[in-house]
Amino acid sequence: EVQLVESGGGLVQPGGSLRLSCAASGFTFSSSWMSWVRQAPGKGLEWVANIKPDGSENYYVDSVKGRFTISRDNAKNSLYLQMNSLRADDTAVYYCARDAFWGQGTLVTVSS
Amino acid sequence: DIQMTQSPSTLSASVGDRVTITCRASQSISSWLAWYQQKPGKAPKLLIYKASSLESGVPSRFSGSGSGTEFTLTISSLQPDDFATYYCQQHNAHFGQGTKLEIK
Numbered sequence A: 001e002v003q004l005v006e007s008g009g010g011l012v013q014p015g016g017s018l019r020l021s022c023a024a025s026g027f028t029f030s031s032s033w034m035s036w037v038r039q040a041p042g043k044g045l046e047w048v049a050n051i052k053p054d055g056s057e058n059y060y061v062d063s064v065k066g067r068f069t070i071s072r073d074n075a076k077n078s079l080y081l082q083m084n085s086l087r088a089d090d091t092a093v094y095y096c097a098r099d100a101f102w103g104q105g106t107l108v109t110v111s112s
Numbered sequence B: 001d002i003q004m005t006q007s008p009s010t011l012s013a014s015v016g017d018r019v020t021i022t023c024r025a026s027q028s029i030s031s032w033l034a035w036y037q038q039k040p041g042k043a044p045k046l047l048i049y050k051a052s053s054l055e056s057g058v059p060s061r062f063s064g065s066g067s068g069t070e071f072t073l074t075i076s077s078l079q080p081d082d083f084a085t086y087y088c089q090q091h092n093a094h095f096g097q098g099t100k101l102e103i104k
Helices: none
Strands: A003-007 A010-012 A018-025 A034-039 A045-051 A058-060 A068-073 A078-083 A092-098 A106-110 B004-007 B010-013 B019-025 B033-038 B045-049 B062-067 B070-075 B085-090 B099-103
Touching: A003 A092, A018 A034, A018 A092, A018 A106, A034 A068, A034 A078, A045 A068, A045 A078, A045 B085, A058 A068, B004 B085, B010 B019, B019 B033, B019 B085, B019 B099, B033 B062, B045 B062, B070 B085
Parallel strands: A010 A106, B010 B099
Antiparallel strands: A003 A018, A018 A078, A034 A045, A034 A092, A045 A058, A068 A078, A092 A106, B004 B019, B019 B070, B033 B045, B033 B085, B062 B070, B085 B099
16 A cells, blocks of 8 residues: 655744655655645645656755755655745645655644 | 646536536646646545546546647536545646636
8 A cells, every 4th residue: 555654844933944754655666756745724736846766856846946955765765855944935734745646744834 | 837727716516517627738748737636634636647547546527638738627427526626737746726616
């Protein structure tokens, strides 16, 4: 059974940092493009970043470029999102995703 | 960046109706388009990938078509479980703003 389990969300002050993790199982993680997608409260889905299977390429939505970094550890079947210089408009549920498979999401709240 | 634009934003329909949602890309994305259904408090569910391929387990009343810059999702006969929000997505990239399908 495919499972994606996110962790690391929480309350952080503006300007702060958080690192999200996603533990993957049930599929060949090292062969899969992986993405982070977020959804602000009451809003639509927003693609945040994705990363090539071997980690050699990654892409970001303009609003997070220079602040967020996506990475992976194929030996640990894990995906990460390092989020720096967080702003109030980064508040959202963050999902780890691979095509048909999504985690349950982890809530990031940026507030003073 | 490629922009994805869905229409309409809201759609009111009745059980048994045939409905169509449109998604336009700001430049050609070939057939690299997916459709998702999302219900409140839940993760999105993949319905269609590569513009017209039905994901395993998805009812055949859902169908997708199009290529290049214009795509459609059609539900042939609405069922009560279909009232939800639908999103198009350029594969592994930007989403449309969503279409909320409401009961008339």
